Amino acid sequence: MGQEMNNILVIGSTGQIGSELTPALRENYGAESVVGTYWSTEPTGDLTNGPMEKLDVTDRESIAEVIEKHDIDSVFNLAAILSAKGEENPQMAFKINVVGFFHLLELGLEYELNRIVNPSSIGVFGPEVPSQQAPNETVLRPTSMYGVTKVTDELLGNYYYHRFGLDVRGLRLPGIVSSKTLPGGGTTDYAVEVFYEAIREGHYTFFVREDTALPLMYMPDCVKALIDLAEAELDNLEHHCDFNVSSMSFSAGELAHKIEEHIPGFTYAFEPDERQKIADSWPDSMDDTPAREEWGWEPDYGLDAMVEDMIEKLEVKLGQDAT
Numbered sequence: 011m012g013q014e015m016n017n018i019l020v021i022g023s024t025g026q027i028g029s030e031l032t033p034a035l036r037e038n039y040g041a042e043s044v045v046g047t048y049w050s051t052e053p054t055g056d057l058t059n060g061p062m063e064k065l066d067v068t069d070r071e072s073i074a075e076v077i078e079k080h081d082i083d084s085v086f087n088l089a090a091i092l093s094a095k096g097e098e099n100p101q102m103a104f105k106i107n108v109v110g111f112f113h114l115l116e117l118g119l120e121y122e123l124n125r126i127v128n129p130s131s132i133g134v135f136g137p138e139v140p141s142q143q144a145p146n147e148t149v150l151r152p153t154s155m156y157g158v159t160k161v162t163d164e165l166l167g168n169y170y171y172h173r174f175g176l177d178v179r180g181l182r183l184p185g186i187v188s189s190k191t192l193p194g195g196g197t198t199d200y201a202v203e204v205f206y207e208a209i210r211e212g213h214y215t216f217f218v219r220e221d222t223a224l225p226l227m228y229m230p231d232c233v234k235a236l237i238d239l240a241e242a243e244l245d246n247l248e249h250h251c252d253f254n255v256s257s258m259s260f261s262a263g264e265l266a267h268k269i270e271e272h273i274p275g276f277t278y279a280f281e282p283d284e285r286q287k288i289a290d291s292w293p294d295s296m297d298d299t300p301a302r303e304e305w306g307w308e309p310d311y312g313l314d315a316m317v318e319d320m321i322e323k324l325e326v327k328l329g330q331d332a333t
């Protein structure tokens with residue numbers, strides 16, 4: 011049985027996932043019990059409905075201060091440099107994704123934290139992995155710096171669990187599609203940008219080929235996966251930091267067709283850039299049997315439901331009616 015999460019720290023609350031996970035955790039655990047943090051982007055809107063701290067994940071002392079100030083016992087770490095940005099600055103990716111996480115592991119021991127959740131990614135996979143239903147247990151030889159940092163984090167997290175009994179958990183998230191906050195610096199960003207441009211401009215140029223298929227997930231499922239994994243019974247977990255979690259897989263061309271059904275006249279083109287190489291090194295889909303068996307993972311959204319909901323939400327947000 012794992013220990014309870016009472017006072018939760020979310021590192022990176024103003025990012026794509028953090029901006030939706032933080033309010034969801036506050037809903038479940040109470041606004042005052044969930045401390046959000048930010049670095050370069052100031053919090054706005056519902057993020058200001060609870061405690062917020064400015065925090066640099068590479069500065070161990072500043073994390074320790076926030077843990078002490080708020081009597082934190084559990085941490086969700088969403089601070090990360092994603093795959094495309096990681097290729098521009100591999101050194102920074104290592105510092106934030108690995109050194110930042112290492113500080114958390116060490117602070118986890120020092121402050122006897124009950125739980126650390128650190129998302130991993132499909133970025134851990136490399137070209138040798140079967141592209142259909144990539145297994146949970148497989149060779150991990152990523153070709154991007156992002157992937158290297160995420161494999162390192164998975165191994166470190168598992169090591170700290172087995173060596174020190176620190177309850178560290180993580181899951182390999184696919185590309186996340188969401189309407190609240192844009193992602194930044196990822197290879198799967200096209201799957202979000204296309205909705206904005208389709209509604210605003212009626213046209214989008216994908217930076218990957220039409221036949222590029224990847225595992226993707228809608229934000230409500232991502233938030234559910236993170237919270238369900240964090241709340242799962244420790245006794246039921248055989249894996250800890252490396253769960254595949256899957257919900258849907260589609261190509262850039264399929265997504266474009268689906269959007270066209272809702273936005274007639276939408277036009278699109280495909281001009282692959284350097285991100286294509288990263289996309290080609292990742293599998294099209296993943297097998298997530300361990301997540302389903304060990305903590306009951308099951309997604310709610312498929313492609314149709316996601317596209318419908320995204321367009322509905324973005325039309326309101328962007329103040330236009332595209333139909």
Ligand code: AKB
Nearest residue numbers: 092093131196197198
């Ligand atoms: C990226 O594209 O880098 C991320 C990811 C798949 O982890 N969205």
